Amino acid sequence: MNQGNREAEFERLLRGIRGEEDVVDGEEVFGPIKGTSTTGTRILVIDDRSDIINDFRKSEEKYSSFQTELRACFYFFRVASRRGARLSDCINWISEQEPFEAIYIDGLLKDQGNGVELARRIRELPGLKYQPIAIITAIESFFLEQTATTHETRIMGKFELTGRAAIRKFRTDLPDLQTQAREMFWTDCQKELSVALDGGLGVREAAERLGSLLRDHYGISAWYFRELRGDTLDAIAMDDGLFEAGEKLNLDNSPDFQKELVFSSKPNADSWQFLNELTEKQVGARPGMLGHHAIAARVGSTLGGGVIALLTAYRKPEDRKFFESDARNLHHAAVLLRLALATQRTNERLEALTDAIGTVLRASSTAQITASLCDFLHTQIQESLEFRGHKTKTTARLFLRGTGMLARWGEAERSKIGLLEEHGVKPISVNEDCVYSRAIISKQTKTSLDPEECDKKFKPTTRIKIHSYINVPLVYDGAAIGAINLETGLKDAYKQADVSIVEAVAGAAAAAVLNHRSQRFMTQLAQLTSLAVNPAASEPSDPDALLNRGAKILYELCGFSDFLLFEAQEVSDDPWQIVKAWEGDDCGNKINRRPLDTLEGMNHHISTRWQETFLKSCLDAKTNEVIFVSHGNQLGVTDDGDGLLRPRGRPTLSHVVVLFGEPDAQKTRALMLLFEHPSPIPGHFVQVFSDYSTFLNTIYSTTFAEIHNYGEALTAARIEARAGRVYSQVRHSIASQLASIYNAVDLGRRAKDADSDILDEVVERVRTAQEDFDKSRVLLKSPEYDTCDLVGLWRAVVEDMQPRIKAAGLRVETRSEEIEAYTDPKLASYVLFNLLDNALIHGKENGATLIWFEGLPDGKEGCAVCDNGNEIDPDLVRRIFNMGATTKSQGGGQGLFLSQGIANDLKGDLVLIRRDDANCFELRL
Numbered sequence: 001m002n003q004g005n006r007e008a009e010f011e012r013l014l015r016g017i018r019g020e021e022d023v024v025d026g027e028e029v030f031g032p033i034k035g036t037s038t039t040g041t042r043i044l045v046i047d048d049r050s051d052i053i054n055d056f057r058k059s060e061e062k063y064s065s066f067q068t069e070l071r072a073c074f075y076f077f078r079v080a081s082r083r084g085a086r087l088s089d090c091i092n093w094i095s096e097q098e099p100f101e102a103i104y105i106d107g108l109l110k111d112q113g114n115g116v117e118l119a120r121r122i123r124e125l126p127g128l129k130y131q132p133i134a135i136i137t138a139i140e141s142f143f144l145e146q147t148a149t150t151h152e153t154r155i156m157g158k159f160e161l162t163g164r165a166a167i168r169k170f171r172t173d174l175p176d177l178q179t180q181a182r183e184m185f186w187t188d189c190q191k192e193l194s195v196a197l198d199g200g201l202g203v204r205e206a207a208e209r210l211g212s213l214l215r216d217h218y219g220i221s222a223w224y225f226r227e228l229r230g231d232t233l234d235a236i237a238m239d240d241g242l243f244e245a246g247e248k249l250n251l252d253n254s255p256d257f258q259k260e261l262v263f264s265s266k267p268n269a270d271s272w273q274f275l276n277e278l279t280e281k282q283v284g285a286r287p288g289m290l291g292h293h294a295i296a297a298r299v300g301s302t303l304g305g306g307v308i309a310l311l312t313a314y315r316k317p318e319d320r321k322f323f324e325s326d327a328r329n330l331h332h333a334a335v336l337l338r339l340a341l342a343t344q345r346t347n348e349r350l351e352a353l354t355d356a357i358g359t360v361l362r363a364s365s366t367a368q369i370t371a372s373l374c375d376f377l378h379t380q381i382q383e384s385l386e387f388r389g390h391k392t393k394t395t396a397r398l399f400l401r402g403t404g405m406l407a408r409w410g411e412a413e414r415s416k417i418g419l420l421e422e423h424g425v426k427p428i429s430v431n432e433d434c435v436y437s438r439a440i441i442s443k444q445t446k447t448s449l450d451p452e453e454c455d456k457k458f459k460p461t462t463r464i465k466i467h468s469y470i471n472v473p474l475v476y477d478g479a480a481i482g483a484i485n486l487e488t489g490l491k492d493a494y495k496q497a498d499v500s501i502v503e504a505v506a507g508a509a510a511a512a513v514l515n516h517r518s519q520r521f522m523t524q525l526a527q528l529t530s531l532a533v534n535p536a537a538s539e540p541s542d543p544d545a546l547l548n549r550g551a552k553i554l555y556e557l558c559g560f561s562d563f564l565l566f567e568a569q570e571v572s573d574d575p576w577q578i579v580k581a582w583e584g585d586d587c588g589n590k591i592n593r594r595p596l597d598t599l600e601g602m603n604h605h606i607s608t609r610w611q612e613t614f615l616k617s618c619l620d621a622k623t624n625e626v627i628f629v630s631h632g633n634q635l636g637v638t639d640d641g642d643g644l645l646r647p648r649g650r651p652t653l654s655h656v657v658v659l660f661g662e663p664d665a666q667k668t669r670a671l672m673l674l675f676e677h678p679s680p681i682p683g684h685f686v687q688v689f690s691d692y693s694t695f696l697n698t699i700y701s702t703t704f705a706e707i708h709n710y711g712e713a714l715t716a717a718r719i720e721a722r723a724g725r726v727y728s729q730v731r732h733s734i735a736s737q738l739a740s741i742y743n744a745v746d747l748g749r750r751a752k753d754a755d756s757d758i759l760d761e762v763v764e765r766v767r768t769a770q771e772d773f774d775k776s777r778v779l780l781k782s783p784e785y786d787t788c789d790l791v792g793l794w795r796a797v798v799e800d801m802q803p804r805i806k807a808a809g810l811r812v813e814t815r816s817e818e819i820e821a822y823t824d825p826k827l828a829s830y831v832l833f834n835l836l837d838n839a840l841i842h843g844k845e846n847g848a849t850l851i852w853f854e855g856l857p858d859g860k861e862g863c864a865v866c867d868n869g870n871e872i873d874p875d876l877v878r879r880i881f882n883m884g885a886t887t888k889s890q891g892g893g894q895g896l897f898l899s900q901g902i903a904n905d906l907k908g909d910l911v912l913i914r915r916d917d918a919n920c921f922e923l924r925l
Helices: 003-018 050-066 087-095 115-123 140-149 163-172 174-198 203-217 256-262 324-362 366-387 435-442 496-533 543-558 596-608 614-619 685-700 710-751 755-778 790-800 802-808 825-842 874-879 895-905
Strands: 031-034 041-047 072-078 102-106 133-137 154-157 222-229 232-239 248-250 272-275 293-299 309-315 392-399 405-409 468-476 479-488 562-568 576-584 591-593 627-631 654-661 668-675 786-789 811-814 820-823 850-855 862-867 909-915 918-924
Touching: 031 087, 041 050, 041 163, 050 072, 050 163, 072 163, 087 115, 102 115, 102 174, 115 133, 133 174, 154 174, 163 174, 174 203, 174 324, 203 222, 203 232, 203 324, 222 324, 256 272, 256 293, 256 309, 272 324, 293 324, 309 324, 366 392, 366 479, 366 496, 405 435, 435 468, 435 479, 468 496, 479 496, 496 543, 496 685, 543 562, 543 576, 543 591, 543 668, 543 685, 576 596, 614 627, 614 654, 614 668, 627 685, 654 685, 668 685, 786 790, 786 825, 790 802, 790 811, 790 825, 790 862, 802 825, 820 825, 825 850, 825 862, 825 895, 825 918, 895 909
Parallel strands: 041 072, 041 102, 102 133, 133 154, 811 850
Antiparallel strands: 031 072, 222 232, 222 309, 232 248, 272 293, 293 309, 392 405, 392 479, 468 479, 562 576, 562 668, 576 591, 627 654, 654 668, 786 820, 850 862, 862 918, 909 918
């Protein structure tokens, strides 16, 4: 700077100190002034000195001509005592402008006050709470004081630079100034979230508070906090005004950058990303997002309930772009929300556990029980690992009947338990050194949490290297029937909470399997005993046929390896002889009758080793016991090596002797069972064997007087239990009809209607109540089987319900011509009535317009009642057959519960599935 310029600058400073107004080119400047440039970053400079403002204007004009790479669009505002230039005028003017990228304010504004106070008032304007602002001062004490107390506003020295250098510094300091404002915004977001969550606010409400901050103070045009469930992103909270993505967004329809973020399995991959000007490749199936700016954060792991969530925010293409720091800060906010969500999901997980146990206990077959168990564990534990890119497997191994081999049940084998060689999976021996065997033999859980178990031999069912597993034995009433196994390639994948959940449902599943088998056995045995007492012309009822059928249902119950039926020999050197024998096959699927010539060889072994047999020790016990159980390696009948008695050379691990007949030993028959299970039989099976001995008495007795009503007695308890529920339902129905009758009479009396009209209404209501009562009587009887056409039963139900169908406004179709079934027509009609009634009540509100009746897929016996409504909420599906489950204020929620019970009585099941975009209640017979 030459001598003349220095003198001019000094003179200008003196005039400013004296408070004299500065005149440039004969014109005084005050209020808002626009700079030379019309493009670039918008920057506002506020000062009280006209000479300073004019110097900035001239410097900016020169700067804009040369510094094109740092172009900025400057605005100036001189604060003065003149009209239109006061501090309040400045505030009003700023509120009417488009947002500035930065505002630089003089520290002391003479009679207009403090620059820090002006900054505070600017930030009180709507949408400017986090406006980047810097204070410029030449007073050292002011500088030191404000830098010590002001964190959200930068303090700059006024005379560090002048002229064009100052203009350049305004532009180059802009990123730091904006970063400071952004950090202030995100710090407030963290505080707001923490206060909301600590104060007991729910996850949705807390997320909506965060969304309000993003929308009101950060220019966010759309945001979503979504939880990954299955292949769907479910919104916990959202502002969806821009893209209309919906509450549920299938992953296939989500932006590609989100899918990459969700499934990123790289060890050091960031859990956030920022993407400006989204491309066609990044948006994938959502082209409406093209050009928008986005930040996204993924949170979730096996910690905290395994919740995986995605927090995403968008700005419009014309708005400011995002920075990487925005993505990191968004991730911090997402972590807070996820931790709160994890607690919520843990509570939901406990509720799901309760529902899963209930589902397992209500299942009507071993396959259904095991399917429910594996599905629950996969959803609650394994899915979170799969979302992180790790392979998992959830399988169960159950004993094949009578073989001591463990057959696998898994995702590929939903419909079958047995020797699954067609799937390439052979059963393993319980004697093999593997996790299953160790868990079953010890009856204790084995996991990778046990240090001594981590490196032991593990027989994997996948090709992946197993690093973590949970293996829990299926144990109930002293017996182990198999084990459930969870495994993955991730180290330390499972927590103690996961082990507890598996143990809880495994115990319920073991109880359900054994109790289900016992109930089915008792039902079948009751029917078989009834047939022995009252032979049916259509079924063979001679003693030999009955024994064969009895052996079959006993085999289905306990899976014996050998069933030997002895008789006392009155004229023989051998006191006891095997008269009939059955053995289970190698696959555990069926039993075979042993031929007579084999029996001769078996009896030879027994006669030579009679004193060593377990049967002999039982007969010599001289007690009142009729059931004798032995475990371990003591053989009931030995084999001297030629393989006739034990052709497969398998050890006998448990065996039972059941005595029946007259107390006199010479008239007592004995049933001997040899088991292949490596652990004791369930304790409650002792009563089952006692009932079986009663059946054998029926077959061998010359008079049936003592057992005449045995079969009927076994089913009476089930009918009695149902009667209470039926009575409750009928009472509710009749009460509703009586209330309608009262209303009809009362309204008719007030309106002075003709007596005949009132009576017609009353008669109709009484008739309806009588029909309800008649239908209920059908439920209080044992099934009476006959061949019938399910289509004909359906059409009769539809005809009776025409008024209801018309009132509901739904179409009803029949899509099958004939479905023949061997069942009880009246009970089946009741089930169809309830299914149609349920569809009429709930279908329309669920979006249905059509109800139809059809046969089951793949020619299976039974039928289905379907509607084209929306998919039913999974939570309702889980409990829809529960007693009292209903979504209506009227009705007791018993119809579907009773219908499923009747389906079970008909040796079938009633299930709800989603098939081909339809809700289908399938009656499987």
